[in-house]
Amino acid sequence: MTGRDLKSLELSALWRGLTRPDSAGTDRVVPPTGFTAQLTVFAAAAMAFLAVFALALALATGRLAERWSTELGQSATIRVSAPQDQIDDQTVTVMEVLKTTPGIAGSRLLPDAEVEKLLEPWFGPDVPVEALPIPRLIEVIEAKEGFDADALRLRLQGEAPGAVLDDHTRWRQPLVRAAGRLKVLGLFSLVLIAAASGAMITLAAKAALAANGQVIRVLRLIGARDITIATAFVRRFTRRAAMGAAIGTGLGMIAVWALPAADDAGGFLTGLGFQGWGWFWPLLIPAVAAVIGFGATRSAALRMLREVR
Template sequence: MKRPDLKSLDFAALWRGLTQPDPSGSDRIVPPTGFTAQLTLFSAAAMAFLAVFALALALATGRLADRWSDELAQSVTIRVSAPADQIDDQVATVMEVLKSTPGITDARPLPADEVEKLLEPWFGPDVPVEALPVPRLIELSGLTREFDANALSLRLEGEASGAVLDDHTRWRQPLVSAASRLRTLGLFSLLLIAAASGAMITLAAKAALAANGQVIKVLRLIGARDITIATAFVRRFTRRAAMGAAAGTLVGILAILALPGVDDAGGFLTGLGFQGWGWILPLLIPVVAAGIGFVATRWAALKMLREVR
């Protein structure tokens, strides 16, 4: 093994650069430029940008699942099917039953124009509702905890045989389940982003250590401990990870703000973005990135220094 040229190195400058930050805030034994610096900054910025969108997706789908669950749970429909000469009597009977049913704030038969709007996606505009054998619909809203769908269904079977209660369970469960799975996918994406960031920073730190092998040997000769050498790399790469993540987070937030709102998107239900306290969460991404950089660089540096003696 070739012995390092000790005469060409300034021991005092090396030791000061290792143990004390210089006025510019850089650690002298770690190269301030080169592909490792660019790799760390770029990977941290890119992963932070993706993390903003993954976080926004997780929060938006969570809101979506809660909204769908609440809205559909608070709305129940009764479908009344009977011959034309009996349907008005059936509707009147159902309304009398609903008046004595606890937990119902409002109940009203849907007028023909609203039924026409419901049928429009399938039959087109100007549907002749009066000429079609369309069941009468009664909408129940503002339901409270006292409402018992099973008890009401049994009463309708006994007093109005043509009335069927629909609490939208068939529609609600798949929608809520899909939104919940999207939220889980968003959280899982955050974990993958964090793991990928740690891997990239680890590779960059190992490359920097390998490039400074001669300097590390000299520092060991003058008595520097491995933990002291590793600290210099940890400071630099933690700072780079935080700076890159801050830039990526800023660009991600600006991109989220540039997205059209729910109304502008033509009723796009997810409303991808942050609301209320949720705006605090993306600001934590640079802090998390710095923590990942610290742990990854410290582990990589100490492991590599133990292997290279």
């Protein structure tokens, strides 16, 4: 047996060892350590961490827009501004008008304590409400069928000239629109994060392919097809992407859980986070990262193998 024949037998044995069923598969040709492995895991973890917050933002703003649209859409406020000797009579008149107005489920006069709380952010605590010329505020609860705001305004103008109806439309719609745009921004951020993850994994896969050029040439000599070689890198990088994304998702969910509640933050936050079944949505991030890793690595590997012959 010549030396060339012996070399061929050794290469064939190597290929059979790499592809035998009880082994780790052809992905054994990919180095298990190195900067490509660290880069892939770190990039997947960082992007998954950011994806958790982007998803939390999208869900929170969606809930906020829905709450503003439903709750504020079924409420209105009547402000009674009149001289001191007439304000009590006009307030009683307004309450009687509301009782006979179709589409109104109920109404109540805000007590001084609630008015004081509304003024506290501007004037501080212990506001002397009784000593200030503050108008009376009446909260109106709208029924499901709604009421005719224009007709109510005309009726109030005739019976209580100092009463002004505010159905919150002027400032509710911009808030709902802003919350909707924030939701779109959160979803768009998820798309950008997915694209950035794919780009980073593609670069790592290309670096691994370039670093293993000699191994690839040997595999081709013993009859390995490009799809088989690409599968080796796809398997390894898919696992790395999924593992990194799982780590980042776990850290992101812990960080979101640790955020203070809206009440604890003095109303500054709008409930950023997940609620109920919403906590299951981030669990999809590792699976999505694995799909992105599979597609990015497969595309990069096949394209690079076609270019390098």
